[in-house]
Amino acid sequence: MSWTLTAADLPDLARGATLLGTGGGGDPYIGRLLVASALGNGGGITMLDPDDPDDVADDALVIPTAMMGAPTIMLEKISHGREPILALRTLEDRLGEKAQATMPIECGGINSMMPLFTAAMAGLPCVDADGMGRAFPELQMETFYVYGVSSCPMSIAASDGSTIVIDTGMDAHQMEWISRGVTIRLGGASHIADYPMRGSEVKRTAIPRTISLGLRLGRCIRVAREQHRNPFEALRQELRETLYTYGVELFRGKVADVARRTEGGFVRGDVTLRGFDNDDVCEISFQNENLICRVNGTTRALVPDLISVLDVDTGEPITTEGLKFGQRVVVFAISTPASMRSPQALEIFGPQAFGLTEEFIPVEQRNPDTIPSPA
Amino acid sequence: MSAMPLNETPAIEGTPMRIGIDVGGTNTDAVYMDGNGVVAMTKTATTEDVTGGIVAALRDLDRSPGVDMSQVKAVMIGTTHFTNALVEARRLAPTAAIRLGLPATAALPPFTDWPEHLVTAMSGRPYLCHGGVEFDGRAISPLDEDEIRKAAQDMKSNGARSVAISSVFSPVSADDEIRAAEIVRSEVPDVMVSLSHEIGRIGLLERENATIINAALRELAPTILDSLAETVRAAGISGRLYLSQNDGTLMDVDFARRYPVATFASGPTNSMRGAAFLSGLADCAVVDVGGTTADVGILVKNFPREAGTEVSVAGIRTNFRMPDVISIGLGGGSIVRQDGSDGSALTIGPDSVGYRLRQEALVFGGDTLTATDVAVAAGIADVGDHGKVAHLSTELVDEARATAARMASDVVDRMRTSEDPIPVVAVGGGSFLVPDEFDVASQVYRPDHYAVANAIGAAIAQVGGEVDRVFPVEPGQRDEVVARAKEEARERAVAAGADPGTVDIIDVDEVPIAYLPGNATRIRVKAVGDLVLEG
Numbered sequence: 066m067s068w069t070l071t072a073a074d075l076p077d078l079a080r081g082a083t084l085l086g087t088g089g090g091g092d093p094y095i096g097r098l099l100v101a102s103a104l105g106n107g108g109g110i111t112m113l114d115p116d117d118p119d120d121v122a123d124d125a126l127v128i129p130t131a132m133m134g135a136p137t138i139m140l141e142k143i144s145h146g147r148e149p150i151l152a153l154r155t156l157e158d159r160l161g162e163k164a165q166a167t168m169p170i171e172c173g174g175i176n177s178m179m180p181l182f183t184a185a186m187a188g189l190p191c192v193d194a195d196g197m198g199r200a201f202p203e204l205q206m207e208t209f210y211v212y213g214v215s216s217c218p219m220s221i222a223a224s225d226g227s228t229i230v231i232d233t234g235m236d237a238h239q240m241e242w243i244s245r246g247v248t249i250r251l252g253g254a255s256h257i258a259d260y261p262m263r264g265s266e267v268k269r270t271a272i273p274r275t276i277s278l279g280l281r282l283g284r285c286i287r288v289a290r291e292q293h294r295n296p297f298e299a300l301r302q303e304l305r306e307t308l309y310t311y312g313v314e315l316f317r318g319k320v321a322d323v324a325r326r327t328e329g330g331f332v333r334g335d336v337t338l339r340g341f342d343n344d345d346v347c348e349i350s351f352q353n354e355n356l357i358c359r360v361n362g363t364t365r366a367l368v369p370d371l372i373s374v375l376d377v378d379t380g381e382p383i384t385t386e387g388l389k390f391g392q393r394v395v396v397f398a399i400s401t402p403a404s405m406r407s408p409q410a411l412e413i414f415g416p417q418a419f420g421l422t423e424e425f426i427p428v429e430q431r432n433p434d435t436i437p438s439p440a
Numbered sequence: 441m442s443a444m445p446l447n448e449t450p451a452i453e454g455t456p457m458r459i460g461i462d463v464g465g466t467n468t469d470a471v472y473m474d475g476n477g478v479v480a481m482t483k484t485a486t487t488e489d490v491t492g493g494i495v496a497a498l499r500d501l502d503r504s505p506g507v508d509m510s511q512v513k514a515v516m517i518g519t520t521h522f523t524n525a526l527v528e529a530r531r532l533a534p535t536a537a538i539r540l541g542l543p544a545t546a547a548l549p550p551f552t553d554w555p556e557h558l559v560t561a562m563s564g565r566p567y568l569c570h571g572g573v574e575f576d577g578r579a580i581s582p583l584d585e586d587e588i589r590k591a592a593q594d595m596k597s598n599g600a601r602s603v604a605i606s607s608v609f610s611p612v613s614a615d616d617e618i619r620a621a622e623i624v625r626s627e628v629p630d631v632m633v634s635l636s637h638e639i640g641r642i643g644l645l646e647r648e649n650a651t652i653i654n655a656a657l658r659e660l661a662p663t664i665l666d667s668l669a670e671t672v673r674a675a676g677i678s679g680r681l682y683l684s685q686n687d688g689t690l691m692d693v694d695f696a697r698r699y700p701v702a703t704f705a706s707g708p709t710n711s712m713r714g715a716a717f718l719s720g721l722a723d724c725a726v727v728d729v730g731g732t733t734a735d736v737g738i739l740v741k742n743f744p745r746e747a748g749t750e751v752s753v754a755g756i757r758t759n760f761r762m763p764d765v766i767s768i769g770l771g772g773g774s775i776v777r778q779d780g781s782d783g784s785a786l787t788i789g790p791d792s793v794g795y796r797l798r799q800e801a802l803v804f805g806g807d808t809l810t811a812t813d814v815a816v817a818a819g820i821a822d823v824g825d826h827g828k829v830a831h832l833s834t835e836l837v838d839e840a841r842a843t844a845a846r847m848a849s850d851v852v853d854r855m856r857t858s859e860d861p862i863p864v865v866a867v868g869g870g871s872f873l874v875p876d877e878f879d880v881a882s883q884v885y886r887p888d889h890y891a892v893a894n895a896i897g898a899a900i901a902q903v904g905g906e907v908d909r910v911f912p913v914e915p916g917q918r919d920e921v922v923a924r925a926k927e928e929a930r931e932r933a934v935a936a937g938a939d940p941g942t943v944d945i946i947d948v949d950e951v952p953i954a955y956l957p958g959n960a961t962r963i964r965v966k967a968v969g970d971l972v973l974e975g
Contacts, residue, residue, distance in 0.1 A: 098645075099547055102547065102548060102552065137962070141608055142545065142575075143608075145543045253574070390858070
C-alpha cells in the first residue's frame with residue numbers, strides 16, 4: 066500500500082540513509098534541504114509499494130533518478146533545482162513515453178533523497194525500493210543490472226541546463242565509465258536518470274521498501290536514544306522484521322588509526338580500532354564504502370553485507386570521512402537480502418568486484434553465535 | 441604534580457606589559473603580565489552590558505601592587521559581546537546576501553535552514569547572481585556586472601546596510617567575490633561588505649552563513665570596539681587593543697571591525713591555551729572542571745585541536761574554526777546518587793546543583809549529596825562544614841572518587857590522539873575531582889593561577905594565517921604543492937601582524953577528494969607567530 070513521506074520524516078530518513086550508506090554515499094544533509102525546500106510548507110510525497118499492483122502496475126514506466134559525482138562538490142556547487150526534472154524529461158523524450166513514477170537507484174547516503182526531490186518537483190510518486198540496497202561507488206553495481214534491466218539509455222543534466230544522453234546498450238560498465246567522465250567535465254557532480262524500466266521489472270529486480278527501511282532504522286536509533294535504550298539492540302530487533310533480517314554487533318572499541326589514499330579517483334583506506342578493555346583489534350578496509358571487517362585477523366563481514374560504524378553512546382552512524390582517532394564506536398553489520406547475494410550479484414558487487422580475494426560468506430554464518438535462536 | 445610556579449619565570453627587563461581579559465558567562469577574568477609572569481589577577485562578575493565587568497576588572501588590576509597601567513603595550517580581550525548579540529537577535533544590521541553561482545545553487549538560496557526570527561531580525565534579503573567557479577577554477581558562468589548592480593540598487597532601496605558576498609568555490613578562486621564587492625561599493629558607497637573566502641572554508645552554505653552573521657554584526661562592531669577602546673584608555677592604558685579569535689589567535693581592532701564573527705567561542709580556546717601555558721606544556725589534554733561540567737580538549741603545539749564537524753551557532757549551521765571540546769556532566773556541583781535497591785553502581789551527574797552549591801550541598805547545610813561533599817569527606821577539598829559529611833561511609837567516598845576518576849579518564853582517553861599516555865592539565869574550581877594518577881595520563885599537572893587560565897590564554901595569544909583550498913596534486917608534486925600552501929599561510933600570518941622570525945606552521949591537513957581526476961586534494965595549512973609588540 067502506498068504511504069506519504071513528509072518533511073517531518075527527513076531527519077530520521079537521513080540518519081537511516083547514512084547507516085545504509087555503510088561509510089559512504091555522501092552526507093544526506095544537502096539532499097534533505099533540497100527535498101524540504103521542494104515540499105515547502107506542507108505536502109508530501111506518495112511512496113509506492115513495489116509489490117502492490119495497485120501502486121505499481123506491471124506496464125508502468127518507472128525512471129529512477131539520482132546524483133553522481135563527488136559529495137564534496139555537492140556541498141559547494143549546489144544544484145540549480147531544475148536538473149532532476151531535466152534529466153527525467155530528457156530520458157522521457159528519448160523513450161517517447163512519460164514516467165509514472167521515479168525511484169532511487171541507491172538507498173544509502175545522499176541518493177536516498179534525490180529521487181524524493183525529483184518526485185516533489187515533478188509531482189510524481191516515488192517507488193519505495195532501490196537497486197543497491199545500500200551505497201555502492203559505481204552505476205553498474207545495481208540489482209537492476211544483475212537481473213537484466215538495461216541501464217541505458219541514461220541521461221545526465223547539469224545546472225547550466227545542458228543534457229547528455231548516453232546509450233551503451235546493455236554494457237553498464239561502459240555507461241558508468243562514460244558518464245563518470247562527463248560528470249567531471251560538468252564540474253564533478255551531476256543529476257542522472259537511468260535504468261528506465263517497467264513495473265514488472267521493478268518487482269523482479271529491485272530491493273523492496275528500502276526508503277521505509279532507512280526511515281525505520283533512523284527512527285529506531287533516535288527513539289532508542291530518547292528512551293535511553295541500547296540503540297544496537299534496538300536496531301537488531303528492528304531488522305528482524307525486515308528483509309535484511311540480521312544485525313550483528315561485530316566490535317566495540319576506539320578508532321586507533323585512519324589511513325586514506327586516493328586511487329583511480331576513489332578514496333581507499335583502512336581503519337584500525339582497538340577494544341576498550343582488551344587487546345582485540347578490528348580492521349576495516351574501505352573504498353568510499355566499507356568493504357571488509359576483520360577482528361583479530363578473522364574476517365567477520367564482507368561486501369555486499371553492510372558494515373557501518375556508529376557512535377557507541379548515541380548510535381549515530383559515522384561516515385568514513387567523519388572518522389577520527391579516539392572516537393568510541395560500535396561496528397555493526399547488517400545482512401543483505403538474498404537477491405544481493407546470488408552468484409550473479411556477487412560477480413557485480415561482491416568482494417572480487419573490489420579486488421578482494423576472499424570468498425563471500427554471509428555475515429550471519431560468519432557470526433553464528435551472535436544470532437539468537439528463534440523463540 | 442609539578443606545576444610550574446609563575447614567579448620562577450624571571451621578568452625580562454624592558455619586556456612590554458600586557459593585560460589579558462576573558463569575558464565569560466559568569467565571570468570576567470583579567471591578568472596583568474610581565475613577559476611570562478603574572479603580576480596581578482582578578483575575577484569579577486560579568487555584567488549585562490559586558491563593558492561594566494571589564495571596567496571593574498581593570499580597576500581591580502590597577503589597585504594591585506606592581507601594576508603600572510602606563511607600561512601596558514597591549515590589551516587582549518576575549519569577549520562574548522558579538523555572540524550575545526546574535527543569540528539575542530539584538531542590534532543586527534539590515535543585511536543582504538549576494539551569492540554568485542547561477543545557474544548552480546538556485547535550489548537553496550541564502551538563508552536556507554535559518555531560524556526565521558534571525559532572518560527577520562536582520563531583514564535578511566537573498567540575491568542570486570551569476571559567477572563562481574568549478575572545483576578546478578573554471579568559471580561556472582561569467583560575472584554579470586549589471587545583475588550585481590541591480591541587486592545592489594535593490595538592497596539599497598530596501599534599506600540593507602551590510603552585505604555578505606559568497607561565490608561557489610571562492611576558496612579556490614575569490615576573483616568574483618572581489619569584483620562583485622567593487623561593484624556593490626560603487627553603487628552603494630557606504631555599505632559594509634563581507635566576503636566569504638575571507639571567513640570560511642569549503643562548504644557553500646556553512647561558509648555563507650558565517651559570512652552573513654559577520655555582515656549582520658558589522659554595524660554593531662564599531663560601537664562595541666570603540667567602547668572597549670575607550671574603556672582601556674580610561675584605565676590609563678596607551679597600548680594597543682586586540683581581540684581573541686575562536687582559533688586562539690589575535691586580531692587587531694581594525695580587523696575585528698571587519699570580522700566580528702571571529703570573536704565567537706574564543707572562551708574555551710583561551711582557557712585551554714592558558715592552562716597549557718601555566719603548566720609549560722605544548723601538547724597535552726586540558727580538563728577544565730567547573731560546577732556543572734568538565735570540558736576536555738587537546739592542545740597540539742600550543743593550539744586546541746579543531747572540531748572537524750559543522751558547528752551550529754544560534755541555530756545556524758556554520759563551519760567555524762572551533763576547538764574540539766567534549767563536555768561531560770562532571771563538576772563540583774554534580775549530584776551523587778546511590779541506586780541502592782539492586783546494589784547497582786553509584787552515579788555522578790549529569791545534573792548539578794550548579795550555582796546553588798552554597799545552599800544545597802551537604803557541607804553548606806543543604807541536603808543534596810554533591811561531588812564537592814565527597815571531595816571534602818575524602819580530604820581533597822576544603823570548603824564548608826566537614827562535620828556535615830562525617831557520616832559518609834569510606835566505601836561511598838571511595839566509590840564516588842573512583843567513578844569521577846573513571847569519567848575523567850574516559851573522556852581524556854576519547855580525546856587523545858595516540859595510544860601513548862598523555863600529560864593532563866587539570867584546571868577549574870572542580871579540578872579536585874581529577875585524580876592525581878590515572879592510566880591514560882602520563883602525568884597530572886595542577887598549575888597555580890588556574891582560576892584565571894582563560895585570561896592568561898588571551899594575554900599570551902599569537903597571530904595566525906590559514907590556507908584551505910582544493911589543490912590539484914600531480915604525481916610527484918605533492919611536496920611542492922604543500923610547500924606552496926605553507927608559504928601562503930606564513931605570508932598571511934605576517935600580514936596579520938606576526939613577527940616573521942617567529943612564524944611556525946602548526947597544522948597541515950590533506951584530504952583527498954573522491955571521484956575527481958588529477959588527485960584533487962583539499963589542503964589546509966595554519967601558521968602562527970608572535971605578535972610584534974613595539975617596546
